[in-house]
Amino acid sequence: MKNLENAPKIYVGTYGQYNSGSLFGKWFDLTEYSDLKEFLQDCFEFHRNELDPELMFQDWENIPDFFISECSLHKEAFAYFEATSEMDEETAEAFEIYCKQINYWPSNGCELENQIESFWESYQGFFGGSGKDAIVEYAYQYIEDTGLLSGVPQSLERYFDYEAFAKDLFLDGYSEHEGHIFTDC
Template identity: 70%
Template structure:
């Protein structure tokens, strides 16, 4: 994991303690564990004073909601964070957006490697720069990258309607979320 400041952490209590009026538990840093089995073993060991502890994830930090709930942690969470470690910060944030809002991973049933491949094919970049609208900023980039207006006389080029073109691009073919642009396929 990149830094302890943004490390994924879970405050783990139990339903038995909670129902008795206690929030007794402990923060567990997922970077201390290689996999879910090791994490759960440590949680159960910590709550060994209960006969059959039912773990309750009362709070968490730096873990996307699509991988955790009050009563479960997706087994793929460790693979997910390993994949994020191999990405730069901007790409990792885009991957999180892609998994959560574009491709619905892990619910889509894809293996993580397939999800990463799909993301790499789809991701077009972050467009939250100088323009107010990321879609229009992408449209300018798209026109430049494809050479769409390369043979157009400059006197006519200025009449090209980038706003309308961006609208059409994002009606079918592209999706933008918080400045991140993805091709729809």
């Protein structure tokens, strides 16, 4: 993980302890584990003082909600963390949005490699940094990249309604989430 400050962590207690009025547990840094099995073994080892500990994830940090609940962690989480550790922060944020709100991974059944590939096909970039409307900013970029107005006299070009074009563009074919633009595949 590049940034240890943003490392995925889980505070693991047990239901037995919790039902006895105790929040006894430990923070586990998931970057120290290669897979779910290794992580769970360490959790059970930590709670070995209980006969049959039922693990309870009482708190977590830097773990997308689609991977975790109070009693489970998705097995694909570790592969996801490894993949996003190789991305810059902005791209990792966009990938999380894509997985959570657009392509619904891992519940869509895709392999991580295919999910990453479809993300790169869909992701157009971040356009929310200037404080302007990301959709309109993308429309300007789209028009420039496609040459849509090339050859149009400048005296007519200034009458082009970028806001209306952006609205139409995003009615069918594109979506915006927190400044990140995606094509609808």
